[in-house]
Amino acid sequence: QKEEWAKLKDEPTFSADGEQVELAANIGTPEDVAGVLNNGGEGIGLYRTEFLYMGKNELPTEDEQFDAYKSVLEQMQGKPVVVRTLDIGGDKELNYLDLPKELNPFLGFRAIRFCLENEDVFRPQLRALLRASAYGNLKIMFPMIATIEEFRQAKAILLDEKEALLKEGKEVSDDIEVGIMVEIPSTAVIAKQFAKEVDFFSVGTNDLIQYTMAADRMNEQVSYLYQPYHPAILNLINNVIEAAHSEDKWVGMCGEMAGEPLAIPILLGLGLDEFSMSATSILPARTQLKQLHKKQLASNKDKILSMGTAEEVLEFVNELIK
Ligand code: PEP
Numbered sequence: 250q251k252e253e254w255a256k257l258k259d260e261p262t263f264s265a266d267g268e269q270v271e272l273a274a275n276i277g278t279p280e281d282v283a284g285v286l287n288n289g290g291e292g293i294g295l296y297r298t299e300f301l302y303m304g305k306n307e308l309p310t311e312d313e314q315f316d317a318y319k320s321v322l323e324q325m326q327g328k329p330v331v332v333r334t335l336d337i338g339g340d341k342e343l344n345y346l347d348l349p350k351e352l353n354p355f356l357g358f359r360a361i362r363f364c365l366e367n368e369d370v371f372r373p374q375l376r377a378l379l380r381a382s383a384y385g386n387l388k389i390m391f392p393m394i395a396t397i398e399e400f401r402q403a404k405a406i407l408l409d410e411k412e413a414l415l416k417e418g419k420e421v422s423d424d425i426e427v428g429i430m431v432e433i434p435s436t437a438v439i440a441k442q443f444a445k446e447v448d449f450f451s452v453g454t455n456d457l458i459q460y461t462m463a464a465d466r467m468n469e470q471v472s473y474l475y476q477p478y479h480p481a482i483l484n485l486i487n488n489v490i491e492a493a494h495s496e497d498k499w500v501g502m503c504g505e506m507a508g509e510p511l512a513i514p515i516l517l518g519l520g521l522d523e524f525s526m527s528a529t530s531i532l533p534a535r536t537q538l539k540q541l542h543k544k545q546l547a548s549n550k551d552k553i554l555s556m557g558t559a560e561e562v563l564e565f566v567n568e569l570i571k
């Protein structure tokens with residue numbers, strides 16, 4: 250099996266009926282890129298930048314960040330790299346920022362909410378990203394977007410920093426796509442309205458599932474409710490994909506679900522464009538996709554979306570891919 254995977258390392262990803270998708274990887278540091286390339290990654294679908302901020306006693310400088318982003322972009326040699334701006338809070342704490350303890354950290358002051366209130370933290374990251382954009386194919390992604398205003402505000406700050414850098418004579422790429430994570434139900438529900446303004450979506454199922462099912466992703470007592478195959482989740486994902494495609498935008502997924510062998514057929518049938526997963530899942534996924542018929546899976550879409558339980562969905566999909 251390993252040999253079959255290895256043969257596909259430098260191949261593009263096609264379904265059995267000739268439909269192309271992109272298989273990308275999730276990374277946390279520039280050191281992860283070698284593993285992505287060794288495993289046949291066609292891009293980086295999620296660079297979690299939190300690690301630059303964690304495990305130290307102060308904020309990383311703009312230059313430190315620039316070096317990290319540039320390194321990832323250069324190593325990827327023009328392949329797409331989606332960098333997510335700082336997503337702290339919830340399960341990711343930064344002790345040196347001295348943020349107040351919250352009763353519900355997952356519903357609290359985190360990610361883009363924190364960045365929009367702390368421009369002194371946000372702007373250096375955006376500047377570092379803009380400066381690095383000259384070295385590859387950079388796409389910038391904002392986490393935990395709940396409203397269109399948040400996206401507009403974040404994008405305005407980004408454009409403001411771009412203008413400032415150009416005035417300073419710095420080189421900045423002219424075609425940086427700017428997109429959002431879809432990990433809050435409000436955003437999945439009005440994806441159509443968002444699709445007019447963003448360049449792309451990436452579905453963050455890790456959080457989307459916890460917020461849709463109201464089940465803390467860290468709490469084992471409610472883990473039975475953490476159901477990726479629940480029809481509510483699948484309908485939200487479908488809504489995001491349809492919305493994006495109606496505006497000619499692309500949709501990826503960077504939650505754990507994107508690499509699951511049972512989810513891949515469903516997501517292919519729904520029309521997902523990019524699957525971002527841990528590097529070691531890429532070659533198995535490419536091998537699996539080669540055997541799946543997208544049009545056949547798509548023809549079962551309405552049936553799956555109208556099911557009542559995750560169990561029914563799983564039973565049906567297991568049968569379908571036998
Ligand atoms: C997600 O929420 O699905 C995601 C990819 O982000 P994180 O796991 O970092 O919250």
Ligand code: MG
Pocket residue numbers: 432453455456
């Ligand atoms: Mg998330």
